[in-house]
Amino acid sequence: MKHRIADIIIPDSKLATEATELLREHGTELLYNHSLRVFIFAALRGEREKMKYDPELLYISAIFHDLGLVPPYSSPDERFEVDGANAARTFLQQHGIPEQTADIAWDAIALHTTPGITKWKKPEVALLANGVKLDVVGVGYEELSREQREEIVAAFPRPNFKQEIVRAFFDGISHKPFTCYGNIKADVCERLLPGYKRPNFVEMIENSPWAE
Incomplete structure (x- = not known):
């Protein structure tokens, strides 16, 4: 992996590398490329807006944000976002990261599909949601230059992404649609x-059992 894409440095600390290896082991090429694009898009937004954020924590959050869709992280009865958030918090705490910091990653992952909330949370939480929205539904597409988009997609391709990401979501939640x-x-x-x-x-x- 190149360590700099679109002027964003990809974290390569021991912690970041171990997280990436988990995604490589348990995720798919689709989720790997998606997660790396999400990180870069999120970081670019943070740089444009001159936000103070922790790149490594944002990276870990991006790496784990969809791992709740796949075994061994997918539970039978929790939202996939919560499964990924729980996995990230456990991973960070096992590596000696303070609980308060791990909780930021938890919020970022658990809330990344919840509109209207993340912008009021910590920078990493807001940025992760922005990165996801840009990659999945194109919110903020025009804020990037054509050169930036081409460089990012060349590094982390999106073949048939629109269809494949919907299928990945479905495969990860179809056994628990109530969530x-x-x-x-x-x-x-x-x-x-x-x-x-x-x-x-x-x-x-x-249909509540209350009379009124």
């Missing part, structure tokens, strides 16, 4: 899971 209630991954189940009906909050109120 999608109230979040955007319900859209994935609605598109791909036969018979899936998105829970409706108003119907839940109406």
Whole structure:
């Protein structure tokens, strides 16, 4: 791996390297390339806005942010974001990282698909969400130059990404669609899971056991 892409240095500390090896071992080429692009996009946003953030912590958060989609990190009953967040926090604490710092990574990963919250949290939390939004749905695409986009994609390609990332989401959550209630991954189940009906909050109120 080149250590500098689009003027962003890819962390290569012992901690970062071990995290990358976990993603390589348990993830897929799709998730690896996606996670590295997310980090670079997030870091570029941080540099543009002159934000004070920890590049290594942001990198670890990016590496773990989708690991909850795959074994051995995927649980039978938690949101995949929470599975990834729990794995990252455990990893960091096992390497002697203070709990307060590990909790920032937890927030970044657990909240990366929750709109409207992350911008009010720590810089690493906000930046990770921005990086994910840029790579998955193109929010902030025009903020990058054509040269930056081409260099990043050349290093970490996105062949058939639009279709493959949706399939990766589905494969990681289809065994527990109930965890999608109230979040955007319900859209994935609605598109791909036969018979899936998105829970409706108003119907839940109406069907409550309370008389009124």
